[in-house]
Amino acid sequence: MRPFTYTGTTNRNEALKAFTTTSHYLSGGTNLVDLMKEHVEQPDQLIYVKNLQYNGISKNKDGSYTIGAMRSNADTANHKDIRLYYPLLSMAMLSAATAQIRNMATNGGNLLQRTRCPYFFETSMPCNKREPESGCGALNGVNDQHAIFGYSDNCIATHPSDMCVALAAIGATVEVQKVDGGSRKIDLEDFHRLPGDKPEKDSNLEPGELITHIHLAKPELSNHYAYVKIRERSSYAFALVSVAAGFQIEDEKISKIGLAMGGVAHKPWKLIEAEEFLLGKKPIESNFGKAAELAMKDAKPFEGNRYKVPMGKNAIVRALMQANNIGE
Known part of the structure; x- marks a missing residue:
């Protein structure tokens, strides 16, 4: 060091x-x-x-919630209101890392986690994310844990956060303090970037901007929810594929839904087509299977990670089925 x-x-x-x-x-x-x-x-x-003041969890007038960027992952996941109104977020956060790490890690830091691609960590290997224009070692190397969506020839790494996958599903906005004294809000979907020709840039933060809050959408996905995380071992491992699913049912049909995947792209991957398909549909396995097919139809795997396509389909169906059963 x-x-x-x-x-x-x-x-x-x-x-x-x-x-x-x-x-x-x-x-x-x-x-x-x-x-x-x-x-x-x-x-x-x-x-x-x-130690700055951004460590609270508060309810807003419209029923939505705001969580401080400096609050620990453990305190956030175990907060009574988060467990009650945002159980999908709590579930995802508690699946991450170890209890000791969750006690130290903060919400703002979780947003800024960097990839666990081995080529990124190994400084003797080429990596455009670590050293721009040096090449991507994973592209023609060992790529069994890499992206199947949204990658470029410059980078095929994946984003490692569990929390961010749940935030993408339930809807969140990140508030940042600018160097000039002002502030701005960034939708979670726009916060992280796809690699394009600048893989070294993980987010759309400007230099010096400080994350202060995460604003959660009004809780509407708290009755039917599930976070499915598939990994090489049952604990202390990052996701090969993960799925955050939450929905509402009215008149025996899905009236609102949030779906996102982790472990498949450079950012949390929102399943927009699958969401649109399931709206107004009955929450049954056949519909979940069709949604999973839609979600994975544009996947472009490499030789080493072809397994992620069928795994992703099965994980989506499993998450939706679990979410449906939780509310019964």
Whole structure:
């Protein structure tokens, strides 16, 4: 690990003022510190922001909720209102990592998790995400855990977060503080990027912007929900494929639905066609199977990850069936 400067801050303005082009904000550090140890990230300065005021969970006038970016994953997932009104989010968050990591990791940091692609972590191998224009080692290498949607010739890595898959399904907005003192909100769907020709850029944050809040849509998917995570071992592993599913039923038909996948793209992958198909349909296995076919029809796997297509279809059906059974 190379030498760096550590800057403690007591308020937002201090943090924003301290930021430079070679800085990183530090909250839980569960991903960033690992990357620094591996010489993947090499900031000159760490600006500590975990003790800033953004650690609350509050209900808004319209019934929606706002969670602080500096709140730990564990505290968020186990909060009584999150468990009651956003059980899909709680379920996804509790499936991630270990209890110790969830106690340290923050919501804002979870949004900014970087890929676990082995070529990204191994500095002796080519990786456009780590070193632009060096090539993508996974493209013609070992790619059994890589993307089947939305990739480019520059990068086929996947986004590792479980929390973000649930946020994509239920609908969320990320609020950030800008360096000039203003703020802006970014829909979760637009927060993360596909790799295109700039795979080194994971999100649409501008330099120096600080994540302060995550705004959750009004809870409407809390009766029928499921998070299915398929991985190589039953705990402490990232998803090969995951599915977040939540829906409402009125008059024995699906009246509202949120569906998203993880482990298949550079960002949480929203299943828009499948959602549109299921609206107004009965929640039965045959309809779930047709939705899964629609969701996976544009998948373009590599030789090493062809298994993700049938696995993805089965995971979608399984998640929808579990969600349906929970509400019965």
